[in-house]
Amino acid sequence: MTRNRIESESRKRVPTKPIPARGVGIGSFGRFAARRPFALAYAGSLLVVALVSGVISGPSRDIRLLFGTGYESVIELGHWWSPLTSTFFVDNGAELVLALAGAVILLGFAERLMGTRRTVIAFLATAILGATIGLGAQYLGVAGGEMWSRGVSELWAIDPFTPIFGSAMAASYFVGPLWRRRIRVLGLSTVLVLVLYSGQPSDLYRMLAVAVGLGVGWLFRPTLRVTSWRRSSDHETRTLLAAIVGMVAVGPVITIFSGARFGLLAPLGLLFSQDVPTAGEVVDRCLLGDVTRQCVQELSLERIGGAGPVLVSLLPLLTLVVAAVGLARGRRFAAWLAITINTGLALLAAWYYGLLPLSGQAYVWQWQSGRYWEVTLILVVSVLIPLAVALVILGNLRRFPVYSRAGQRRRFLLVTLGSFAALVPFYVGVGWLLRDHFRPAVSLLDLLADVPERFIPVGFLRLERVSFLPTDPLATALYDGVGAVFWIVVFVGAIVCLQSAAVGPTADSPARLRTLLSAHGGGSLGFMTTWTGNSLWFTASGRTAIAYRVVNSIAITTSEPVGPSSEASDAVASFARMCDDRGWVPVFYSLHESWHPVFDAMGWHTMQVGEETLLRPSSWSTTGKKWQDIRTSINRADRAGVRAIWTSYRALSLAATTQIAEISEQWVQEKELPELGFTLGGLDELRDPAVRLMLAVDSADRVHAVTSWLPTYREGVIVGWTLDFMRRRPDSINGVMEFLIAQTAERMQETAQIQFLSLSVAPLAQSSGPRQGGVADRLLDYLGRTLEPVYGFRSLLLFKRKFQPEFAPVFMAFPDPVELPEIGLALAKAYLPSLSMRDVVTLMRGRGQ
Template identity: 30%
Template sequence: MGENTTAARLMALARRVPFTLALAGILILVGLLSSGLWRPFTESELFPAVAYGLPALEEGRWWTPVTGTFFVTTPWVYLAGVPAFAGIAFLELRRGSRVAAAYFAVGQLFSVLGAVVFLWLAALTPWPWAQEQASALDVGPSGGVFACLAGALALLPSPWRLRAWTVFIAALSVALVYYGSIADLEHALAVGLILAVDRSLRPQRVSVREQRLIAVVVLCALGAIEILGYIAPMTGPFGYSAATSGSWIDVAVNTVVVLIVATALRRGRRWAWVVVLVYSALNLLLVLLLIGILSLSGVIGLEQDLDADVTSVLASSTLWIVASVYFVLVRGAFRARPRAALGENPPPSVTDAKALLRASGGGTLSWMTTWEGMSYARFGRGIVAYQRRSGVALALADPLGPPEARRDTVRAFIDGAEMAGLAPCFFSAGEQTRAAVPSGWRSIVVADDTVVDLPGLQFTGKAWGAVRTSLNRAQREGMTFRLSRLTDETWGVRQQLRAISESWVGDKGLPEMGFTLGTLHEATDPEVRLALAVSPDGDVDGFLSWLPVYGESGIRGWTLDLMRRRDGGFGPVMEYLIGASAQQFSAEGAEVMSLSGAPLAHEYPADAGAIAALQTRMAELLEPVYGFASLHRFKQKFHPRYETMYLLYRDEADLTRIGPALTRAFLPHATLRQFAAAGVDLVRQER
């Protein structure tokens, strides 16, 4: 059944890309007939008759721009064409067969004829490279293929489109400057045509973060080019050089510059931008000096005097000069102050955050933003609570403040974090914050908040049997329910609570989690309430902590935080505590009771994608340690409604930093040994 489905999908895909399949079929058929599939076609007697280039047109072979398109120079090019044809297929799927065919045909003819015209004009000068390439012949569809690839890149979503363009152009530049065959010139012309037509490359109109990422890519490309130019022979427009004939000192210095500066550029450091500009200026002076000396002594004489490869030095320095133009254009992106506080000065305190929360209200997790370890940034009428972890500005829950100011607060926080060189993201945010982030942002479901509406709550009917049974059993066994505050309890009760909590933590390989999971320390806040289940002997068999949920007119509900029970105590103590708490809160006039959300316990549909599959797999691995899924199933006994909570981030490239940031936020005191031991336990459980 599965094989039939796969075959049907492949047939459906094939019907949508007829041009790609036809072009690939023609190339393979021509390769078979011409023996090009197993030996270089340049050795064939047919090559001069079908190959295109300036000599072919000068000799009257006007048909060669068409005939040469369907032959390939060497067999290995067929293998390299597999991913290239995937790009053509993507273009055809998105734009249709006619558009893909037009991109290929126009790109191929323009690249072939454009190279002929350029080399004809350049060969009139004393430029050795131009004169050599003007006498060369070539075959192959690469001009049209590169035009289609450029068209496919223009269809990628932002920000991947600009990143792909940057890498693509960097590769083309290396090929043209360092190797400079007629095919490399044709590729550059084909891509240049597409850039001029669709105008999809606009680096100055992107965000600060994207400008920095492009700068990193450009700098790393320059470093790779330095190494490549040293270890490989050079045959480009600047002349010839043998492998390892350049200055290894120059290569080493440039590599060190790249390694040190690239990370700082990604974070928007001003000093790194200055270093790049100074280094580029030195390269400019070097080029001017070499040009002046070359005009007097020539290349050979200069290389003998300096014992250096002037060709590679000129090529490298020229690329640095060209790249410096981009760095000047985006100079505003490199003004990050890594230690500066985000938002308006002076930064708000936890007292200010609590005051705004009481005045404007908040969500079910908002009180967690008042815990220790949080920083606060004020933007207009709103405040964002966040932590700095691993280069990430990790905002917790929704911003505080009036709902009508949320969009402005969210956008200002994002801008401030990016200017500081931090990756902004929101953890456990709701739908309103999700709607406020820029349109290109991604979201991942991290939990489902379980909310019980309290007005009119009655534990009647079959659905509430488990809760009703626990309340009745507790009454029969003489259990006592008490809502109080930790600071109001006696020393003996506090010691029992501490012993229960420490026993629970001792069973884990890792310490108590933080960030959105509190401890007894957070429960000492006088606004946090404790629900205690006390046995007839005076022992605390279990306890809960409840965080206040503020509305505009005061406390409108409570959020469950700590859940702890004594080993060997009253069996259904948690059902009893939550049920009794719900009854008490309802009697007090509260509107909602949140049982909070169990991380990694969201139920995804079958076609939710790779991220959802990864989260599901993580939940399975962590279940024996933290029991997220079993906790989620337990909360279903209270028949809550669900409100989705999200991780909001710019794109997938940020996940490599957000992952470590969240790990440290949840486990700020865990040691490397504890992480390693937990990893070993997970592997053992998996086996």
């Protein structure tokens, strides 16, 4: 007993500062180099070769011919060594900087994970096989007369990124699910964008090297690693979708600035470019359906370049980048913005490459000609890729719960449509006044017919003959400026709308809610009302707030009303009237016993939906036989050198936050169903500065487990903490969660004002015997039993019993039992908003086993 108390006191004195980052000095660099000798040697060889062959302009033509690889080099000249030697040269100084960074970071990352021997094998295999397989495909393509293979047969490739990317892919088998997924999705997205938009031989070799790297990694994979890819958390899915949308936005820019445009999506990129050939040169060349690669790549508009056309071409892509940023932050507006832009790109590409030539234009594509099947494929892919991105985002729309304020969304639509409606008559009216400033002189009908072309990126109009052109600066400013002004409005409006993420009726609703929480608490679960996805309603006095979510016309409150007890009855009645006015069924969820009188007086029905487990720090003790498991867990952590750290997310180092994300992703991947939401927080909720974390960290700063604690206030003072996020590494020490909870309770003993620790509510689980047997009880009991094999609510409740807690039932209140089937379905969707039909089948299959 005395020994345990001394150990407890010594643990209390452990500093709770953030996990320190490792020092960067001579010793640290030595350790860094010792674990990455091959990567650093390769980086050094790249630097030396670049200095010898020319850093600024790159290798001479003779060096490229001798050491560069490609169809002509290997197939025709027999330079069999070139697939490997080509990886030691760079084109210019900028590429050298990127290559050195890639060698040190990516190749070094692979070497640290796989070891030097495996990294060398992966490097050689991906460099040689990636180029060899690509050359074999080119050989078959040239022999068969395939357009791309013939078009690039004379190009010579030097590219150090082929083995770097391939080795990184091989190393993805040696990391956890979070980084494995990120490496593969981002890596594959990068090489695919380069192949689709640039399409040079080196891009193909790099993509094939990535595929070879995955194969090499599979052969080397650790036997204890879980290699399945079941699902991502909502947070991770948003991050990956944002990365993909960002790639799609960058792709056309690659085509615009690339000297060689051979990719399948090069036509889509060319639709944004500003190529200006000699008047009539290309149009005449492509008459009578004589479609060649040169037509597909170079068919351009006889229009004058300038700032206006550049803005009209690039601002849609920049708006797509803004949408990608919003997607990463869970913004629903960003999702719709990305869907709209990508769908627009697909429709414009379809119109330009398919519908326009078939609608009476002078240029008719010979689709029936087998000679040009590659052209057909290229143009179809140009339409399908942005459409597929839009459909994927649409299918994941529920993963973006953060709404911009309704007023801000309406303002964006009104300003966008209003600016278009104003610019159209302005262009036609002023153009009519300046009709003699165009060549030839224009009529009112000419200006009206030309209106759509002012707002579409110039490249989409390449097949459109020029009806007239401006002849002086004033007419040019009008001709080029109206479209640029419109897209500037859209771009700026999208940024402003994405910055307004308040869910309540006004921008200050979240701040008002936190003020009420600080004053009145809102119960042990009250802080959950601040979470993303909740809508906020306030009484007329502004002294009471209710957070809720509407699912299938069922308005489910997140917790109890937040406000003074004197206003409780009126607040509940007013909220119910508001719901009735909107055709919603109000359901008050996660209420404590003190609220029973309010709903009994209203004649509402109530039923228990779970039990909250409470600890009292003032009487906390681990003595006695019942606490043996807890004492064992504490002692085991001490022997393993694991300490508890009380901190916040913002105070953590980057290494620690990355580890927490990886632990969470591993937990999500192990589940057969999606990540739960509603009253169960995830990674996004950890970032709130008011939330505290208790981490289990060993002497090597490795995070073994994490718990998060939500504050409960009373008159501005924290009086309790509620457990929310609770996840551990699969290979962490046994009892690490018991250790963290016990350490939190001991820490709270030091603060007199802390009245309780809540281990939260296990949804759809209770310990006080069988339910009463009503329809609603049977429905929730069935739902709890069905979810138990996957999420273990009842097992979680048994785990919490180890701490000898007090049990406090929580219930829900509803006006009419007839609505119970709909309420049950709404609760299921609230907890599982991204549930698919496939998940339902998985759920029912697990239920039947």
